[in-house]
Structure formats: structure tokens, C-alpha cells
Amino acid sequence: GKPLDFQVVDVSDDPVMLAPERVIAEEARTPFDLASGPHFRVRLLCVGPREHVLVVSVHHIVWDAWSTSIMVREISALCRGANAAVLPEPGVGYADVALWEAGQADSDDFRRQIDFWRRELAAPLPVLALPTEGTIDDSEVIEGARAPLAVDPAVAAGFRDVCTAERATTFMGYLAAWKVLLQWWCRQQDVVVGVPAGHRAHPQLENTIGFLVNSLAIRTRFTGDPTFTDVLREVREKALEAYANQDVPFDHVVQAVRPERRAGESAPVYRTWFLLE
Secondary structure, X not given: OOOOXXXXXXXXXXXXXXXXXXXXXXXXXXXXXXXXXXXXXXXXEEXXXXXXXXXXXXXXXXXXXXXXXXXHHHHHHHHOOOOHHHOOOOOOOHHHHHHHHHHHHHOHXXXXXXXXXXXXXXXXXOOOOOOOOOOOOOOOOOOOOOOOOXXXXXXXXXXXXXXXXXXXXXXXXXXXXXXXXXXXXXXXXEEEEEEEEOOOOOHHHOOOOOOOXXXXXXXXXXXXXXXXXXXXXXXXXXXXHHHHOOOOOHHHHHHHHOOOOOOOOOOOOOOOEOOOO
16 A cells, blocks of 8 residues: 655744644645545644644545544553554454455345345335425535533433333433434434444454444334333334344445435435434
């Protein structure tokens, strides 16, 4: 592969003392050339004799959040004086993972998982009718926003107790709550939400740096007049099934399910994404 794009930038003489912030802002605005690379850039800013700022820019096409945690953990260990020889063994190479994944397409387990997704996402797939003010033109650029919500600690503790009683994780509980809110907003009895999967079930992949994350579509049907506990149990079951069938890349799932495509829709299976950090 190509050598690492690594630069040392001396900003110690900057009179404004905002050089790190300025360099970071410039770096954030610098695009990546996906055809020729590099897809990974490193700048070491020398602020003073004993102060440095490490700026790492990497495109999501070759990187995921798990990779970030690996890099931060190993750099931190080296900065504390650890010898490189004591670091964990590197994981399977990213290119090797891609070759392995391509070779799995003809395996019995891969076909079994594809069959699961065909059943789980069988037509008609619901289109989440999110309430909006007016219509959205296909050419319109929509800016995102944040809506923070503070939850009382006592309420959060009680919520965790409910999850524990149903043998559900906090992730499952919050996902169930999000689905209940979507069902109430959209007045729909069938809700599909996308969630991430680390796609690192094999121990050899725990220390692999690359973009391994996969997307899973979790479908919940609100039959009858379910209580929240009923919804939580349904979400728990569907989430466990989805993660047990996470080896199939999402684009293969879409090809197998062949959902109806609609003008202006970029996501063919789900319209909302749920992530718990």
C-alpha cells in the first residue's frame, strides 16, 4: 500500500495561540480523493516543547468507530511508555476480510441468513410516514438539527430495572421506546428501524482496523393494543434474531428483498436510524 500521509507542523510561533483550532478546521474542510487516496491523513502539531496535538483525518469508507477505539487505545499505551511488542496482535487484514466475505456468498450459512431476511422483510414493507411541515422537494437540501432531552436519573434507573426484568439490554429498551414514539407519531402498526452492527463476531476481527460495520433492519409489528412490556419483548426477540444474522452485508439484503423504490427515497428499507453510544 501507499505510505502514510504524515506531516509534522510547527505552530509554536503562532502569535494568536489558535493555530491548532485553525489547522483542525482547515483539515476538516479538506476533501478526500477516493480514487487515488490517501484515505487516512495524520498531522502532528507542535504547539510547544512538551505539547503536541495529533490530528487524524480518515474517510468512513475505510474506518468505523471500533477502529477509532483500537487506534486510541494503542496510541495511549505507547504514549504511556508501553513497548510495541506488548500490544495485542493485529487483527485480520481488512483486504483479507473483504475476500473472506466475498467467498461466503455461496456458503450454506450465508444462504440461510439471506432466507431469514427475505422472511423478515417480506412485502409489503412499511414506509414510515414521518410528520413534516409541507412536502420536501427532491432537490431540497435539508440541514440536520439536534433535539436534546434530559431524563431524570430516577426515571432512567427505573427504566433500566424494567429492561433487566425482561432480560433486555438498555439498547433494546431505548429502541423499544423509540419505536413506540414513531408508532404514535406516524399512526402505523408496522415500523422498521435501522441499527448498526459491529460485524466482529469472530475473535480474529476484534483488532482489525477497517470499515466492518453493517446495517440491520429491525421490524416491529404493533398487533392489538400492546403494553410497553409487550413491545420490549418483541424488540428483544427481533434484535437477537437480527444480530444472529448480521453476516449478510446490507446491500445483499436489499438485493434479496428487492423493496419497492420510491422517488426521493435514498433508504429503501428504513427511514430512521437508531444508535446508542
